[in-house]
Amino acid sequence: MKKKLSLMLALLLLSASLSACSDEGNTFETKTYTPEGVAVNGIDIQVTDREIVVIPSGDGQFHIEYSESAKEFYDISISDSGILTMIYESDKTWTDYIGGSKSAGADQITIQIPNTALSVLALRTTIKSPTSNCSTSSFVSLP
Numbered sequence: 715m716k717k718k719l720s721l722m723l724a725l726l727l728l729s730a731s732l733s734a735c736s737d738e739g740n741t742f743e744t745k746t747y748t749p750e751g752v753a754v755n756g757i758d759i760q761v762t763d764r765e766i767v768v769i770p771s772g773d774g775q776f777h778i779e780y781s782e783s784a785k786e787f788y789d790i791s792i793s794d795s796g797i798l799t800m801i802y803e804s805d806k807t808w809t810d811y812i813g814g815s816k817s818a819g820a821d822q823i824t825i826q827i828p829n830t831a832l833s834v835l836a837l838r839t840t841i842k843s844p845t846s847n848c849s850t851s852s853f854v855s856l857p
Contacts, residue, residue: 743782756836761800762840764839765822765839766825767825
């Protein structure tokens, strides 16, 4: 009886470890979002475990460069008042957090902002420190 129980437990652990190591849905693709034909008056970014880099735009338009996968993606929209919103969304299950690592650059969002006045610039993120296992939360908001 103990041998059968040990064998079943070993098979269960093996199947769990194999499913956790699969790369299904974890392949990141780099994308760029540029609002077309809409006036952008503000930006509101709400993401998790991402570094946000803000640089000036060379062509006078807003651009957001980001990476997403089938399980980690963003809802990007522009409100009627012209606020561009980017919200992190995830379809990950607990097994997705075992073992895997992100593709290079998947944890960075680059926002190019033209030299125009914004009514709102709100950037919210949490970043895990590379030297410790702690997360820090950042929030920057300009009126």
